[in-house]
Amino acid sequence: MTDDAPKAAASLAIICGGGSLPRVVAEAVDRAGRRCVLFPIRGWVEPATVAAFPHHWIDLGKYGRFRRLMQTEGCRDIVFIGTVLRPSLAQIRLDWETIKTLPAIFRAFRGGDNHLLSTLGRILDGHGYRLIGAHEIAPDILVPEGPLGRLAPSARDEADIALALDLLRATSPFDVGQAAVIADRHVLAVEAAEGTDRMLERVAELRRQGRIQTRPGTGVLVKAAKIGQDHRFDLPTIGPKTVEGVGRAGLAGIAVVAGATIMAEPQEIVRRADAASVFAIGVRSLKAQ
Amino acid sequence: MTDDAPKAAASLAIICGGGSLPRVVAEAVDRAGRRCVLFPIRGWVEPATVAAFPHHWIDLGKYGRFRRLMQTEGCRDIVFIGTVLRPSLAQIRLDWETIKTLPAIFRAFRGGDNHLLSTLGRILDGHGYRLIGAHEIAPDILVPEGPLGRLAPSARDEADIALALDLLRATSPFDVGQAAVIADRHVLAVEAAEGTDRMLERVAELRRQGRIQTRPGTGVLVKAAKIGQDHRFDLPTIGPKTVEGVGRAGLAGIAVVAGATIMAEPQEIVRRADAASVFAIGVRSLKAQ
Numbered sequence: 001m002t003d004d005a006p007k008a009a010a011s012l013a014i015i016c017g018g019g020s021l022p023r024v025v026a027e028a029v030d031r032a033g034r035r036c037v038l039f040p041i042r043g044w045v046e047p048a049t050v051a052a053f054p055h056h057w058i059d060l061g062k063y064g065r066f067r068r069l070m071q072t073e074g075c076r077d078i079v080f081i082g083t084v085l086r087p088s089l090a091q092i093r094l095d096w097e098t099i100k101t102l103p104a105i106f107r108a109f110r111g112g113d114n115h116l117l118s119t120l121g122r123i124l125d126g127h128g129y130r131l132i133g134a135h136e137i138a139p140d141i142l143v144p145e146g147p148l149g150r151l152a153p154s155a156r157d158e159a160d161i162a163l164a165l166d167l168l169r170a171t172s173p174f175d176v177g178q179a180a181v182i183a184d185r186h187v188l189a190v191e192a193a194e195g196t197d198r199m200l201e202r203v204a205e206l207r208r209q210g211r212i213q214t215r216p217g218t219g220v221l222v223k224a225a226k227i228g229q230d231h232r233f234d235l236p237t238i239g240p241k242t243v244e245g246v247g248r249a250g251l252a253g254i255a256v257v258a259g260a261t262i263m264a265e266p267q268e269i270v271r272r273a274d275a276a277s278v279f280a281i282g283v284r285s286l287k288a289q
Numbered sequence: 290m291t292d293d294a295p296k297a298a299a300s301l302a303i304i305c306g307g308g309s310l311p312r313v314v315a316e317a318v319d320r321a322g323r324r325c326v327l328f329p330i331r332g333w334v335e336p337a338t339v340a341a342f343p344h345h346w347i348d349l350g351k352y353g354r355f356r357r358l359m360q361t362e363g364c365r366d367i368v369f370i371g372t373v374l375r376p377s378l379a380q381i382r383l384d385w386e387t388i389k390t391l392p393a394i395f396r397a398f399r400g401g402d403n404h405l406l407s408t409l410g411r412i413l414d415g416h417g418y419r420l421i422g423a424h425e426i427a428p429d430i431l432v433p434e435g436p437l438g439r440l441a442p443s444a445r446d447e448a449d450i451a452l453a454l455d456l457l458r459a460t461s462p463f464d465v466g467q468a469a470v471i472a473d474r475h476v477l478a479v480e481a482a483e484g485t486d487r488m489l490e491r492v493a494e495l496r497r498q499g500r501i502q503t504r505p506g507t508g509v510l511v512k513a514a515k516i517g518q519d520h521r522f523d524l525p526t527i528g529p530k531t532v533e534g535v536g537r538a539g540l541a542g543i544a545v546v547a548g549a550t551i552m553a554e555p556q557e558i559v560r561r562a563d564a565a566s567v568f569a570i571g572v573r574s575l576k577a578q
Contacts, residue, residue: 163463166463167460167463167465170459170460170462170463171456171459171460171479173459174452174455174456174459174476175475175476176456176476176479177476180481181481186464186482187463187464187465187466187481187482188481188482189481189482189483190460190465190479190480190481191479192469192470192476192477192478192479193475193476193477193478193492193495193500193501194478194491194495194500198491202483202487202491203482206482206483211482211483212482
């Protein structure tokens with residue numbers, strides 16, 4: 001498919017996963033004066049998230065239908081945004097366009113999430129679409145450098161942050177879920193398939209059981225994108241729920257890489273961080289320093 | 290304190306943590322014809338574990354009493370064995386000998402377990418004791434190379450094992466709890482403060498919730514000692530409970546580093562592994578190959 005119409009005029013397709021971010025991005029595109037068409041993935045997205053915009057529900061495995069809708073809408077540019085659930089192959093009904101693409105998709109399912117997403121990206125690129133990062137369309141969804149709320153990390157927290165960034169750099173080649181909790185230089189938790197919220201619940205539970213000896217108010221959650229991760233698909237995200245999880249886990253705060261982390265509902269992040277007396281900060285990755 | 294008596298004649302002190310291993314080691318020492326005196330740590334050890342041997346209950350923080358008992362018993366050689374709970378400083382009542390040692394102990398409490406144990410080791414060495422690894426006294430508690438039970442890993446399992454050993458080597462400098470679960474090259478879980486049993490419960494739960502897409506019977510638990518870990522204090526351990534956790538998590542099996550992993554109740558490990566159709570294997574670390 002080729003499209004010689006000027007890019008600025010063409011509608012932007014937003015493939016929507018879960019959470020509130022798809023609406024935030026759609027509103028930003030709308031404010032910038034560009035038409036957008038939302039493609040919420042059935043089962044992952046609340047109908048209210050997309051109700052205010054032109055949208056078509058799509059199914060994983062129905063790639064042919066997606067391509068026809070893209071042509072009808074005159075879309076070439078695609079943004080992926082929202083929470084991705086690793087799909088069960090058994091639940092997917094395939095159409096013909098998808099079946100033709102299956103060998104590449106199966107290869108993508110072996111290996112980690114990073115590999116899966118970059119393969120899907122290559123497939124779409126190869127079919128004449130242009131993938132754009134949500135942060136390129138709506139740069140104000142990225143965490144800036146410095147504290148978001150009232151509090152800032154102590155020198156001890158900063159040592160924990162630096163150690164956690166080193167740890168995440170070491171695990172990066174293994175396509176692990178890129179978050180860790182470190183308190184007083186002791187690694188309390190490393191995130192993998194369970195996700196950040198469950199990892200924080202685990203830390204809260206270990207603390208209730210007396211298995212964490214550092215005082216409440218010690219320790220940091222650090223999230224960082226994998227090295228080489230394609231920012232068009234998948235950036236670490238924090239939201240009000242992350243802040244509450246950090247508070248319940250008895251940590252001092254959250255640190256994420258500035259300019260490479262998406263924040264959902266920034267005002268609410270600040271409000272809850274201040275209410276729970278935890279810091280939330282965008283830091284430079286050590287690599288950039 | 291110096292002890293010029295021949296080592297073979299002197300009693301061996303076994304400081305006992307939790308679990309069944311202290312008794313296994315004491316029985317091995319007994320069979321070898323050497324007298325041993327057990328020092329179970331109060332609160333960590335079942336009385337039945339030590340009942341058959343001369344023993345003195347000790348408390349963390351009562352180092353002076355421990356030194357006097359060691360002198361009375363004529364012991365210089367010490368073995369540490371059994372499950373260690375990271376103690377809460379608040380629960381410890383200190384005697385004078387301990388207070389003198391506090392600055393070094395406090396330094397040890399900052400940082401990970403490996404650092405804690407090696408510092409305690411240096412303190413004991415400095416006081417004229419000789420620390421010996423349990424595996425030096427009872428080498429048959431170490432996992433040998435090759436499958437323990439009926440089953441062996443498939444080629445796919447072997448690829449997961451190799452990837453997990455690489456991951457654990459990468460996390461080793463961060464003093465993380467040295468175990469991971471990988472299925473079909475996808476990292477499902479990395480162990481930190483929660484311990485192996487809880488990590489396996491998490492994998493079982495993720496599978497029940499449909500968040501793991503690989504088939505039941507896929508994936509491996511791999512445990513490996515940290516690089517530079519002092520084998521006199523702390524070697525990875527597997528037991529019947531580990532095997533059952535692996536079965537419940539729907540994994541294909543367990544791989545540990547041969548010659549650097551302790552097995553509790555080997556016959557029971559084999560019986561339960563065969564009953565649950567999982568493999569349990571001692572592998573060479575990649576470093577040694």
